Amino acid sequence: MSKKSKTAILCVDDERIVLTSLRDQIERHFGKTHQCELAQSADEALEVLAELNEDGVSTLIIVSDWLMPGMKGDELLIQVHQQFPKIKKILLTGQANLEAIDRTQKLADLHQYLSKPWEEEILIAVIASGLEEKDV
Structure with missing residues (x-):
């Protein structure tokens, strides 16, 4: 078994095909x-973040969809920011409205919207x- 990286990039989307594409890229x-971790919901993403943290793996970046069942991506990124303010947050979606993007920028220190x-x-x-x- 290969040695796991101590840093991770987490991708969150409710569509498996999107996650697969993100992981491959x-x-x-x-x-x-960096290891790439996947979650199909905001709740699963929070669980993965907690597990990585317990295992001593630093999540550096989270790439999240906005429109997902349950918790939307902006809420997820705000919660992540409250727990892990150093994680860079990227919102990747075709559905988010400007209000959600603006809110994420203000409350979650959004790194980028794609x-x-x-x-x-x-x-x-x-x-x-x-x-x-x-690294700065």
Whole structure:
């Protein structure tokens, strides 16, 4: 079994195909240095974050959809920010309204908003910029 990275990027979306695509793109570009974790709901994302934290793995970035059953992405990112303010938060959605984006920027220190469908190069550049800011 290979040694797990001590840093992670978490992707949250209720659509499995979106998560698979995100995982493939993130692992292709960051897989040697960061593990990629997936969650299909906000509640699952909070559980994954807690487990990673318990295991001594620092989650550096969370990429979340907005429109999901149960808790929406802006609420999730606000909760994450309250518990883990250093995590860079990216909202990736085709559904979010401007009010939700603005609220996430103000209350969760949103790193970036990306719309679906996304371009891999832009997603990777946004994640890379978030990772660079972690080193500052």
